[in-house]
Amino acid sequence: MALVEIKSLHKSFGSNHVLRGIDFTVEQGEVVxxxxxxxxxxxxxxxxxxxxxxxxxxxxxxxxxxxxHPDCHLDEARQQIGMVFQQFNLFPxxxxxxxxxxxxxxxxxxxxxxADRVARANLERVGLSDKIEAYxxxxxxxxxxxxxxxxxxxxxxxxxxxxxPTSALDPELVGDVLTxxxxxxLDGMTMLVVTHEMAFxxxxxxxxxxxxxxxxxxxxxxxxxxxxxxxxxxRTFLRRVLDxxxxxxxx
Amino acid sequence: xxxxxxSGTDTPVERKGLSPRQRAQRSRWIQYAxxxxxxxxxxxxxxxxxxxxxxxxxxxxxxxxQDGVLQAxxxxxxxxxxxxxxxxxxxxxxxxxxxxxVGPYRWIATAYIEFFRGxxxxxxxxxxxxxxxxxxxxxxxxxxxxVVWLALGIVASAYMAExxxxxxxxxxxxQVEAARSLGxxxxxxxxxxxxxxxxxxxxxxxxxxxxxxxxDSSLVFMIGVAADGYELTGFGRDLANTYSNLxxxxxxxxxxxLITLPLGLLxxxxxxxxxxxx
Numbered sequence: 001m002a003l004v005e006i007k008s009l010h011k012s013f014g015s016n017h018v019l020r021g022i023d024f025t026v027e028q029g030e031v032v033x034x035x036x037x038x039x040x041x042x043x044x045x046x047x048x049x050x051x052x053x054x055x056x057x058x059x060x061x062x063x064x065x066x067x068x069h070p071d072c073h074l075d076e077a078r079q080q081i082g083m084v085f086q087q088f089n090l091f092p093x094x095x096x097x098x099x100x101x102x103x104x105x106x107x108x109x110x111x112x113x114x115a116d117r118v119a120r121a122n123l124e125r126v127g128l129s130d131k132i133e134a135y136x137x138x139x140x141x142x143x144x145x146x147x148x149x150x151x152x153x154x155x156x157x158x159x160x161x162x163x164x165p166t167s168a169l170d171p172e173l174v175g176d177v178l179t180x181x182x183x184x185x186l187d188g189m190t191m192l193v194v195t196h197e198m199a200f201x202x203x204x205x206x207x208x209x210x211x212x213x214x215x216x217x218x219x220x221x222x223x224x225x226x227x228x229x230x231x232x233x234x235r236t237f238l239r240r241v242l243d244x245x246x247x248x249x250x251x
Numbered sequence: 252x253x254x255x256x257x258s259g260t261d262t263p264v265e266r267k268g269l270s271p272r273q274r275a276q277r278s279r280w281i282q283y284a285x286x287x288x289x290x291x292x293x294x295x296x297x298x299x300x301x302x303x304x305x306x307x308x309x310x311x312x313x314x315x316x317q318d319g320v321l322q323a324x325x326x327x328x329x330x331x332x333x334x335x336x337x338x339x340x341x342x343x344x345x346x347x348x349x350x351x352x353v354g355p356y357r358w359i360a361t362a363y364i365e366f367f368r369g370x371x372x373x374x375x376x377x378x379x380x381x382x383x384x385x386x387x388x389x390x391x392x393x394x395x396x397x398v399v400w401l402a403l404g405i406v407a408s409a410y411m412a413e414x415x416x417x418x419x420x421x422x423x424x425x426q427v428e429a430a431r432s433l434g435x436x437x438x439x440x441x442x443x444x445x446x447x448x449x450x451x452x453x454x455x456x457x458x459x460x461x462x463x464x465x466x467d468s469s470l471v472f473m474i475g476v477a478a479d480g481y482e483l484t485g486f487g488r489d490l491a492n493t494y495s496n497l498x499x500x501x502x503x504x505x506x507x508x509l510i511t512l513p514l515g516l517l518x519x520x521x522x523x524x525x526x527x528x529x
Contacts, residue, residue: 085425085428107434
């Protein structure tokens with residue numbers, strides 16, 4: 001059984017039809033990268049997987065549980081889905097450690113020592129054992145994003161969602177975050193990543209999904225989708241991303 | 252290469268009259284002169300002996316202290332502090348009601364806030380002073396604190412509710428999303444994530460509300476508390492009547508400034524800090 005199963009998903013914001021029937025699955029242990037031009041609906045798709053956006057139509061099934069069902073125990077379902085945001089969204093009034101313990105304590109009801117131990121282990125995992133007492137404002141963007149990853153990991157999720165995790169970072173800080181994500185993938189974490197980092201997608205992803213205009217245009221192993229795309233739309237997009245200064249010849 | 256266009260002759264342009272700088276200078280001198288004349292006129296025409304004996308009579312200053320202006324100051328602080336706690340609790344509750352998904356809660360909160368913000372505080376105090384007459388035998392516990400805290404707190408909560416609501420809404424949406432994505436129920440996210448940040452945001456305006464509350468506590472004398480419950484205004488008025496002299500009121504006025512000026516300074520400091528961290 002797939003870890004995540006999405007069936008004919010539709011989502012509109014007013015008259016803007018952002019997702020136009022999405023079907024796809026993520027298997028246990030798989031790393032899936034979603035690529036596509038801005039406005040193609042990839043972030044919306046990701047936000048539908050933990051129901052931060054409520055789809056109008058279709059189903060999202062996580063570990064056999066339909067989380068789009070109105071009577072779903074959504075808070076419990078979300079505990080197993082970690083999410084990392086483009087803007088980090090760390091809690092600015094809490095230290096790095098407390099950012100990682102607050103949900104463990106209040107949601108999982110873990111005792112203080114256990115929550116503390118888990119948080120420290122995860123902060124060490126993202127290479128920030130020396131920043132445990134720091135507040136978000138004292139950390140660089142790359143460090144903040146790694147704390148955000150540790151915060152999500154501290155809930156022991158079965159799946160991690162990444163919503164353009166490096167897009168808000170200064171170029172020289174992107175590497176640290178991608179290194180952490182690469183390590184996570186190697187550890188066998190199931191990951192769904194919306195990204196513009198083609199090199200990362202090519203190297204780490206088991207599967208790449210190309211979205212445009214609210215539909216999945218093409219998906220498959222990165223060597224095929226990025227290396228040898230079948231669809232013209234994919235080719236056009238990749239040409240623009242991989243060679244931004246390239247000027248299209250006018251027909 | 253382009254050349255600067257010049258007129259046929261090389262003579263500079265002649266302009267008449269004062270330059271703007273000279274005119275501003277002259278205007279400033281005139282303003283200083285007017286001020287000096289007015290101050291001198293006031294100083295010479297005033298009857299200083301009378302002014303001192305009516306407003307700052309040393310023996311009345313002394314007896315104002317002996318009669319217990321400091322106790323009255325403490326009462327003012329106690330009344331204000333209790334009312335602030337009630338206002339804060341009530342204001343938070345009203346703010347949450349105003350943001351509630353349940354329509355009637357929103358309506359009740361809106362009605363309450365608009366009603367008590369639109370009313371002069373003194374009307375509320377007069378109503379409270381008449382309560383024992385209207386309901387014979389009715390008592391509010393902890394006399395006189397109970398009735399004072401209640402009357403002041405009811406008005407304060409209406410003002411604070413709007414401030415706190417604005418603070419809650421100023422917390423970025425991403426904070427709630429992050430909290431919910433970790434599996435926190437809405438109530439926990441509000442308590443652990445949103446409210447602590449909201450209160451940090453509203454600290455400066457809340458300090459301003461506290462200053463207003465210090466001043467509003469002067470309306471307590473409308474309720475008709477016993478003499479040992481007098482705060483600064485009631486105490487000062489009573490004494491000024493006894494002496495037929497304004498000195499006690501002036502002393503009480505300075506006591507208010509002793510509270511409000513540092514609070515005002517604190518509010519500006521907090522505002523500057525908030526401005527820096529954003």
